Amino acid sequence: MTKAPTSNMDVKRRNRASTLRCALECGRVSQQELSRRLELSWPTILQNVKELAALGLLREDGVYDSTGGRKARAYVPVPEGRVAVGLDVARDHVSVVLVDLQGRLLEKARGALRFSREEVYLRYLGGLVRRFVETYQAEERLLGVGIALPGIVDGGLLRDSPEPEMKNLPLTLLEEQFPWPCRFLSAAHAAGLAEGGSGDLIYLSLGDSVEGAVLRGGRLWKGDRLRAGSFGHSTLAPGGRRCRCGRAGCLDAYCSAQVLSDQAGGSLSAFFQALQAGDPEKRERWREYLEYLAVAVNNLHAGFDCDIVAGGPVGAYLGEFGELLRALLAERNPFGPDASYLKECRCEEEPAAIGAAMAQVEAYLEDPC
Secondary structure, three states: OOOOOOOHHHHHHHHHHHHHHHHHHHOOEEHHHHHHHHOOOHHHHHHHHHHHHHOOOEEEEEEOOOOOOOOOEEEEEOHHHOEEEEEEEOOOEEEEEEEEOOOOEEEEEEEEOOOOOOHHHHHHHHHHHHHHHHHOOOHHHEEEEEEEEOOEEEOOEEEOOOOHHHOOEEOHHHHOOOOOOEEEEEHHHHHHHHOOOOOOEEEEEEOOOEEEEEEEOOEEEOOOOOOOOOHHHOEOOOOOOEOOOOOEOEOHHHHOHHHHHHHHOOOHHHHHHHHHOOOHHHHHHHHHHHHHHHHHHHHHHHHHOOEEEEEHHHHOOHHHHOHHHHHHHHHHOOOOOOOOOEEEOOOOOOHHHHHHHHHHHHHHHOOOO
16 A cells, blocks of 8 residues: 655644754754754744744744854743643542643642542542643643543543542543543553653553553553553462452562552551661561562563663652662673663652643644644
């Protein structure tokens, strides 16, 4: 089958998008530099800069020092010229964030709120986001709302959620509460997007369940049946501990945050406070946790051969308490004593909400208008 030729309009949209992305990456740039970096003609860059400036996405910022000729004008992006809302809807809380075109967190709000399919809950969510947008005067710049949910998002349905009350949730129940375009993602996939970057990456979320995301060239790879990143249900110890899925030996049963919080009255922070204080029992539990985690991370690295980011509630503590994990990974690595592929998460606060908002941003950056 012969692919239809690209129209002139498609080429113009692509070039305009490339110009904006380049400006966002550079921070301050001249038209000459844009032309050189993008390998586009001067007239094309001139037209793109004019259009982006008219959209409020670029502005002049003085001139560069002369190198013998006419001084080049400098341009800087206006990332707050467009913003997106991210909404993380969980079983026991809701988080709302506002991000700009560079993924910077501008505003946030979080509160305890038990999920319900009742209309009063759904209407409350809609009102919450509308008030949030009004408070920060974002409506005229708003691209839409990205919504992160626990489970597999399949078309218009949230299915296979670890939260029974959210399983098989029709997404129209949420979508009709908002007057803006909505995009829905699995919370783990959204958190992976929040890490950013343009390369290949495995994101491992160590929360109440162990989930993750596979990114190829900075884009989510969801798998043939949308289950890519379901690392928590890989078999770690055949015949071992019972998992919430009903099977035995899943990674989730050994490396969820609950494994640690259950040792401290249900509080993950209390566990790490006791660990920092030198509690011998917590130290032993932490070592056992990391030994299992090292096996899982090593398996992921052997299979995907790319950087791995450990995030989620437990991942946020690995910067301070992860030295032993790196030692275990270096020891287990069959390709040499190296654990440098394990990266700390960059987005420690509200990663799912931020990643959901970034899904709206990325869609806009494909065709800024």
